[in-house]
Amino acid sequence: MGRPTGEKRDDNGTAGDGSLSDALAAELESVSLYLHVPFCHAKCHYCDFNSYAGMLGQREAYVDALAREIRLAGQRARRADGTPRRCRTIFFGGGTPSLLTAAQVEGLLREARTAFAIDADAEITLEANPGTLEYGRLDALRATGVNRLSMGAQSFDAGLLRWMGRIHSPEEIETAFAAARQAGFTSINLDFIFALPNQSLSTWADTLERALMLGPEHLSLYSLIVEEGTPLFSWVRDGRVIPADDDTAADMYEHAMERLARAGYGQYEISNWALPGHECRHNLTYWRNLPYIGLGAGAHSCFAGHRFAEARPIAGYIAKMRASLAANEAGEVGAEAIVLPAGAIVEDEVVSSAMAMAETAMLGLRLNVGVSRSEFAARYGRTFEQVFDERLADIRDLGLIETVGDRIRLTEHGRLLGNEVFARLLPDEPAAIAG
Ligand code: SF4
Structure with missing residues (x-):
């Protein structure tokens, strides 16, 4: 399995002799960077992501810790020859990253550009809640280098949005989308949820039609999952909400497959569709089981044969980062810690080759190819x-x-x-x- 040396290549990631192609070897040597922003205005009823409402007061301290962690990660992830690690994509996920100011996003990207060798054409995505966007803000975000927006639209049905606990209205999705276009975003994803309780097939079809009228480059469609620990979980457990049945969910999914194909969107993953050339390069890193470094509260990394998880609570993350930086400055970081990409790690697992193969198979089978x-x-x-x-x-x-x-x-x-x-x-x- 050595690196090839210029012999015949084919187009499937291998050299003619069965070793890695230069392109795949370069991808395995590079990383994608995920930056977690755990703040939300309100907690949606179905959400079990690591996100918190009412904690915006900690935003400055959090961004400061995250910026320092990016710097630390860049140092620890350097290549063997001491040069910065190549980074192909950056993804601000959450939470609601659009709750950061453009200056904060710019500051984090500046750190990333110093710490890593970011590709000139890197895909830089920011997740956004339509209820937090207006033109001035989007224009400023675009100027930072963010070149892809992913909006959590979820539904065009006002009643269902309220039921989910979303803070935005259907009209705000359209207004935010138009403002994003005006600000120069040419790559926009819209997220939607289907198989919601009391959602009919025709309500779902209406949502898709209104989405298509906007002409996004990318659509992510997820069926509702009742996650333990959420208000929705208690409602279902107490019989106050009856989840959609599997047949209804399958009908909605099949309708989406048929309708989006007709509209020219290629399905490339179980839950994702794109116009040609607009597949999400960051998420393809996960599905192809390539290395990534996740920084911020609760973020996960897969790097150098390890899986890492960071401290989840905002205050815990900030405290852990401060302690880690102090130890780093005092020269107290042990040799074993050097492999860690960053400073707020609470779990570190060596990935066995059996698990690596299983994950490559499971994740890869999610892709249509x-x-x-x-x-x-x-x-x-x-x-x-x-x-x-x-x-x-x-x-x-x-x-x-x-x-x-x-x-x-x-x-x-x-x-x-x-x-x-x-x-x-x-x-x-x-x-x-x-x-
Ligand atoms: S906006 Fe997103 S991350 Fe925040 S609570 Fe709602 S679903 Fe969760």
Whole structure:
């Protein structure tokens, strides 16, 4: 599995001799950067993300800690020759990153540009709540270098937005979208949720039509998940809310697949559609199981064969960062800590090769193109079939996955039952697959 040296290449991530292609090797050497912004105006009833309402008073201190962590991460993630690590994409996620001022976003990007070698054409996304956007703010954000907006629109039905606890109205989605266009954003994603209680197929179809009228470059459609610990979870448990049934959810999903295909959007992942060339490069990093560094409260990283998780509470994150910086300045950081990309880590797990292979398979099968068999073999030295065929035999017999040329992918039917497939890919214990 060494680096190739200029021999014949094919287009699937491997060199002709089965080793990594230069392009894939370069991707594995680079990172995507995720910056978590945990503030929200109000907590939506279904949300279990690491986000907090009523804590904007901590914003300055948080951004300061995050900026310092970016600097630290850049130092620790340097390449073996001491040069900054290449970074292909940056994603401000939340929470509600649009609650940061443009000056704060600019300051964080400045740190990132100093700490990492950011590609000149890097995709830089910021998640935004339509209730927090107006032209002046969007114009200032665009000037910082943010070149992609991802808006949590969720629905065009006013009653459902209220029911979800969202702070915006359907009209505010349209106003924010128009303002974003005016400010020069040419790559905009809209997020929507379907299979909401009491949502009819025609209400969902109306939401999609109004979304299409705006002409976003990208659409993410998620079915509602009842997460433990949320108000929605208690409502369902107490019988006050009846979740949509699986058939209704499947009808809505199939309607979206058909309607968006007709409108020229390519589905490239189970929940994601894009106009050609507008697939989210940052999220493709996750689905292709490539390295990423997540910084900020509760953020996760996958880097240098480890998975890391950061302290979740805002105050805990700030305190941990301060302690980490003090130790760093005092020269008290042990050699074992140097591999850590950043300073507020509370969990560090070495990823076994069995788990790495399972994750590459599970995440890759979410993509419509599926998993490249030659790329898989070049990365892990074993073929997809050697590792998984026994586990997936019945799934193949049921017609949920198929092999087409170099690719193994879910069938259209399989996309509706993806979890059935993914569950079989996880190792019972690392040794079961590591072999
Ligand atoms: S705006 Fe987003 S992150 Fe904030 S509470 Fe609502 S769903 Fe969660």
